[in-house]
């Protein structure tokens with residue numbers, strides 16, 4: 001049995017209501033020391049799954065007028081007894097209510113400790129617990145919907161299904177080993193080879209889905225680069241539909257990196273407008289240029305902007321030389337005025353999108369093209385197929401896949417079947433890591449430390 005924990009579960013600051021939550025076997029006893037229901041009933045007599053109006057007292061002193069939810073385990077969020085005190089919101093009031101339960105026997109909860117208990121007590125598996133944190137951090141509709149699928153248990157069910165397929169193979173091998181007359185040298189039955197194939201295909205598909213999942217969850221780091229004065233800041237402003245960055249006719253206007261987030265069809269783009277890249281004697285501008293070049297390397301996507309109304313220059317070529325062709329989209333700006341540029345030397349750019357940032361021409365089409373560029377080949381319809389968003393899951397699924405590949409090698413070489421037992425165990429262990437059936441304190445500490453207090 002764990003001790004009784006307490007925390008403020010609502011955000012700090014002023015709000016209509018604040019919730020102080022307790023979980024553990026002492027919760028109701030602690031409540032009985034501080035809560036007087038208006039019904040005059042004793043706290044112990046209050047019915048399970050009720051919400052009760054009354055007052056909190058510290059000794060004889062009134063602390064607040066509250067509503068208290070009583071939920072007795074095991075059918076609760078943590079499977080333990082839970083008491084939720086709904087007090088008046090406000091920084092000081094919620095703090096005082098928390099102090100009151102702490103001074104009556106509860107201990108302050110660590111980050112994520114309620115959800116950790118839900119996991120330890122078996123109400124959630126680790127993928128579901130991770131989904132809870134993702135829900136709280138989720139910033140787009142699509143990331144919320146992936147987290148909700150995971151909280152519902154979609155990934156857990158898939159992993160348990162894969163484990164079941166492998167356990168069938170394990171059972172067969174154990175029989176062969178126990179009764180050698182079955183023939184260790186006989187090939188694995190067709191059906192069980194099918195099991196292994198399914199595990200291989202699914203672990204491969206799921207681990208590959210991480211690229212898409214990461215993009216939906218964390219966004220695409222997008223750097224807007226180009227030589228000075230081509231219209232990078234104007235482009236940022238037109239994507240944001242807001243005059244965010246300073247635009248002037250003077251080259252070298254932007255010095256620092258300006259970061260803003262936009263959302264294209266549910267995928268966050270973390271846009272960075274950068275200083276125009278050129279050789280300059282200006283000390284401050286030079287720092288900006290260095291930052292721009294660093295961003296070029298870190299970005300998932302580069303919007304390389306050129307000015308169509310001017311001839312191609314050495315400065316354009318310098319930027320062109322420092323970009324990676326796999327992640328660049330060309331933006332041909334200023335198409336509203338006479339065109340002079342020859343793009344043929346900029347051969348790292350596979351696709352050019354024509355716009356006028358100043359006159360707002362081609363912006364919607366550009367968003368479409370950027371979207372299709374970032375999702376090309378990477379995104380399936382994520383409402384239909386399972387997508388993972390967590391690198392921990394990906395590493396384990398890659399381990400699974402590799403273990404099964406080893407098994408197929410063993411089979412193809414016609415080696416005795418008992419040799420695959422080790423790889424089977426490795427695959428099963430990796431799958432158990434995903435669901436948390438196998439987990440270390442360190443891994444759990446790491447996962448739950450990303451939670452909010454009170455979750």
Ligand SMILES: Nc1nc2c(c(=O)[nH]1)N(C=O)[C@@H](CNc1ccc(C(=O)N[C@@H](CCC(=O)O)C(=O)O)cc1)CN2
Nearest residue numbers: 019021049069071074075076077078079084123132455
């Ligand atoms: N006030 C409040 N709102 C909240 C939560 C909470 O803990 N408290 N939640 C916290 O994240 C979320 C809701 N999630 C919850 C998940 C499971 C259970 C629960 O009691 N489950 C029981 C079944 C209860 C029943 O059968 O009626 C169980 O699984 O055994 C409660 C809340 C969002 N809103």
Ligand SMILES: Nc1nc2c(ncn2[C@@H]2O[C@H](COP(=O)(O)OP(=O)(O)OP(=O)(O)O)[C@@H](O)[C@H]2O)c(=O)[nH]1
Nearest residue numbers: 228229230231232233234252253254276356357358
């Ligand atoms: N005609 C025309 N002018 C544009 C267009 N886009 C930007 N400009 C003008 O080009 C000049 C430079 O624009 P900025 O957006 O500041 O260019 P930048 O690339 O951010 O420049 P630096 O920050 O100095 O690197 C301004 O005078 C803009 O009004 C366009 O589509 N058409």
Ligand SMILES: [Mg+2]
Nearest residue numbers: 232233253254
């Ligand atoms: Mg600028």
